Amino acid sequence: MKSEYELSLKDYIAIIKDRALLLGISIVVILAVTVAVAVTVPPLYQSTGTILVESQQISPDLVSANNNSFADERIEVIRQRVMTRDNLLRIIDKYGLYADKGRRFSESDKIDQMRNAIVVATLSTYVKGRGEATVAFNVSFEHKRADVAKDVANELVTLFLNENLKQRTERASETTEFLTQEANKLGAELASLENQLADFKQAHANALPEHQALRMSMLSRSELEFREVDRDYKAAQEELRYMELELSAANAGLATKADGSRPTPAEQQQDLPSLKAEYAQLLTRYKEAHPDVVAVKRKIQALEATGGKGATTSTVSLDVARVRTRISAAQERIASLAEQKRQLVKKMEGYEAEILEAPQVERGLVTLMRDHDNARKKYEEIRAKEMGAKITESLEQENKAERFVLLEPPLMPEKPVKPNRKKIVALGMVLAPAGGAALVMLLEMLNQRVRGVGALESVVGKRVLVAIPFITTQAELAQRKKWRKLLIVAGVVLAAILLVLVHLLYMPLDLLLFKAMARFE
Known part of the structure; x- marks a missing residue:
């Protein structure tokens, strides 16, 4: 009677022995590819400037500004204004960004690339009575050259500061102008009503209540x-x-x-x-x-x-x-x-x-x-309201209201933020054995080979009386010695590569050795 056969530990060990060469080659290839990717991917430097959202300089109990809004909303509005097509094209032309792309990149592609390279991140904290409040935000720019990243980040920070001042001043001026126009309209309407009231009283002077x-x-x-x-x-x-x-x-x-x-x-x-x-x-x-x-x-x-x-x-x-x-x-x-x-x-x-x-x-x-x-x-x-708007306008013009202050200017980045070569190599070390094992398993699933007495009994449905063991020839023994030497050499080479990568990407080996010795003392 046929039954479903399950592979035993010996069967798995036999599969690994049979596919050892393929497994080793797969591990070496995948690891080599990940190392090549980690080494060849060009570095990206990021320069970041921090802008502080400073509260009103004069106490709100004395002078209340009417130009208040949520910092997140104002930052997002300013970001949209700064990252317009004209501003980005001007910066791209000024610093020659993406010039190496040649004709492969159109203006729209360059603008999209630059927008992806700009990062605006808010910094929030808990304020009593207000909950979570934004107190500062970072403006960052990524580029393969550290000096260009710093210069462009400086340009973006300047645009944010100027746009905030311009926006608040314009909003205060527009508010004052609108309220003045409305006050004049209401004043004319009030004068007309006063004239109507005077005429009515004069016409009915003898019948007033x-x-x-x-x-x-x-x-x-x-x-x-x-x-x-x-x-x-x-x-x-x-x-x-x-x-x-x-x-x-x-x-x-x-x-x-x-x-x-x-x-x-x-x-x-x-x-x-x-x-x-x-x-x-x-x-x-x-x-x-x-x-x-x-x-x-x-x-x-x-x-x-x-x-x-x-x-x-x-x-x-x-x-x-x-x-x-x-x-x-x-x-x-x-x-x-x-x-x-x-x-x-x-x-x-x-x-x-x-x-x-x-x-x-x-x-x-x-x-x-x-x-x-x-x-x-x-x-x-x-x-x-008009008087309050005029006070707000004066506060904005004299930069006494809520404002953006440059807390930390963009600095020259010392090391790249992308790619994370350590993580890539670590990922390769995980993917190499997993990929090799997956390839071996796939080949075994496609191969209908019968392994061992148990597998044969499950196939034919009858008990095996006699099993002849595998007889290894001299040529096979020589071949095995040869592959064993190759594996030892490959292991030594792989260990050397790993040491080189640790030395270059993580820490010099002498420092690592000193740290290890200090820990065991």
Whole structure:
């Protein structure tokens, strides 16, 4: 019965003996290739400059800059600006970079090659209250010549410093200019609203809400004045009616006294001296234009014209004239009071209209005042921001705000950073036996050779009765001695190569020997 045969340790040792030559050659070839790669790859030198992100020089509690942003973001923006096509081409032409590539490299290839050679690495630390914060960053450049790497790194550091200053100054100036323009716009808008508010108040000066109490007081005063005038008006009408009755009585020849009683015949036969005395007495109390004074004067003139006769007739005529004069004065007074009433009614109607109009005026005024207050707040806010932007601009121009400071300039590199020849050789030492073993295993998998009695039994499915051992001939023994010598020579050569590589790439052998002896003492 057939079964799956598994190789034993003896089988593996037999395979190694059979494939020893191939395995040795594979190890030597792979190791030689890795050593050749480690030796022939051209070295790359790296020059690095360190730029410190320095905080604001003046305390933020006194002057706060408005041009703050995350350092990582600002460094990335500056990196993009520095590594533009024009800047890189200028540096390439200035230092003759990649000139040995000839026509194989186009401008785009050179720019890509240079971008790959530039390394910008940030240095972060923990800051209390802010967490991880970038405090510095390195700008490095790699090239096969150490002096070129240093010069280009210096050029890049200078570009970073100048671009940072330019960017911050431009941003501060643009911010100030923008805020100034916005402040001017808001100032013009605020002035327009102030003019609208003034025009509105002027157009509705008599209906403004703040004058409401005054208008109510004036309305009450006008109503009180109207009642007084109306009372005088009614009294004047009563007096007029009385004087009209008195006029009717005078026209009928029945003079009446001031108290409504008729005069006696003796009173009607009043003489000229008594009239003159009465006239003189009236002048002491009234002016000449007074109706009583005028009536007495007419009586005197009438008596003087008749020589004292016809006193009764003259007296009646004088009474009629006096009454008419009083009626005329009463009518004028009534007309004046009526006009006063009309003026007061008109005034009260105006006050009432203004009082009724006040709520509508107040709504319009509130709207204008709200717009005015909002515009004023925006204007004051934008002016405050403009002042802050001007302070920030001054800080940037005087280099007192957050800035980039060259902490360590790029130096001439003493040894290359690429390739790491030690790692390449160490990798070759690992890959050489692994590669040889993989090649042997691949050949064994492709070869269907039966090894040993166990393998034969698993193939034929029957037990082997007799096994004849391998008989080595003299020629094979000689061949084995020859290969053994070759392997010893190859081992010695390989050991010598390893010692040379250690001496050249790691440490001189004498120093290594001294260190080893010092450790065992």
